[in-house]
Amino acid sequence: MAEVRVERLHRSFGEFTAVADISFTIADGEFVFFLGPSGCGKTTTLRMIAGLLMPSDGRIELGGRNVTYLKPRYRNVGMVFQSNVLYHHLSVYENLAYPLKVRGLSSSATRAKVEEVAAMLQISDTLRRGTDSLSGGQAQRVAIGRMLVRDADVFLMDEPISHLDAKLRAHMRAELRHLQKQLGRTTVFVSHDQLEAMSMADRIAVMNNGAVQQFAPPQEVFDRPANAFVAGFVGEPQMNILPVQLADGRAQAEGFSADLDTHWLARNRISPGAHDLGIRPEHLELSAHPLPGGFTTTLEVVEPMGPENLLTFTLGGRDFKLRRPTGESDRFREGDRVHLRAPADHIYLFDHATGRTLAQAAFTDRSHA
Ligand SMILES: Nc1ncnc2c1ncn2[C@@H]1O[C@H](COP(=O)(O)OP(=O)(O)OP(=O)(O)O)[C@@H](O)[C@H]1O
Ligand SMILES: [Mg+2]
Incomplete structure (x- = not known):
């Protein structure tokens, strides 16, 4: 369980500023979306929270602990990215069980957890298979499963379902939303799909040019946009x-x-x-x-x-x-x-x-x- 606090977070690549002095606090258990156009700094911000990328300046706290320059393994965050690397020499079951095994969970508890998550993600019938035989959508669900089985304080997801077909994506939206509420785990979800954000988020951070334009519940962002960018970005057409x-x-x-x-x-x-x-x-x-x-x-x-x-x-x-x-x-x-x-x-x-x-x-x- 953890609050995520980001203060004046900044990241540049040479002359280019990808994330410009952003500050926000995500409450414990909250489901927050980073929403914005391509290149606005969503992934860069998420990678800094995960510890995969060091900030140029600023501070990150998880659960009140300063983690700004800590390695990912000292942060206890679970991550899923748009394209994920599975362990190809292991079966689906072993991929899902691995994070539990390294934590020393008993094999019966591991089996129960893996089966629960696999059922939720509708991949129960693939557990015995090698990961090379999976479709793109199945592989992505195994990656999500690998994050879910872990007892992380914070879940970070970077467009985890954008590759899936429309029907499966709609199903996964509902399931992920339900699961997030059930687990009560602080979750940051990156998307450039406003419908996804509107239907799943507790609050949306609308980003543009490396800055947060507005951070508010979906209906508030839609009805009371902070500026013309937010007004134009949210709403179809x-x-x-x-x-x-x-x-x-x-x-x-x-x-x-x-x-x-x-x-x-x-x-x-x-x-x-x-x-x-x-x-x-x-x-x-x-x-x-x-x-x-x-x-x-x-x-x-x-x-x-x-x-x-x-x-x-x-x-x-x-x-x-x-x-x-x-x-x-x-x-x-x-x-x-x-x-x-x-x-x-x-x-x-x-x-x-x-x-x-x-x-x-x-x-x-x-x-x-
Ligand atoms: N390692 C890097 N070196 C140079 N520039 C980078 C690097 N990583 C990101 N950038 C730049 O920083 C900006 C923000 O990138 P980022 O990946 O955070 O965007 P994004 O909001 O996730 O976009 P998308 O929706 O396309 O994934 C982009 O202009 C990108 O080209
Ligand atoms: Mg990105």
């Missing part, structure tokens, strides 16, 4: 963000207009001028008739997505997306003129220069009261 001019309670850009709530603007101390406006694709209203306070555009692409249609138009040279239920949007075709409205209580405002969130959408005040 991503939030529409448009530079606008704000005057007299109205936001305008070429071909776009939205009436804002003057109380909301005042409460958030928003001054007139240039800002970035954000609205999620699911929050735009669509109509065949003009909408008061709305704008008019031409649909360029209509994509059916089962119960919804995804509609694309362009504004200021960028794609803008809207998602509407099929019943409401089925009659619209590519090339149709349509009327849209961005409802005042679903609009976000970001600082145009820094991307910092200036005003969260008003509806979130109620959902996060």
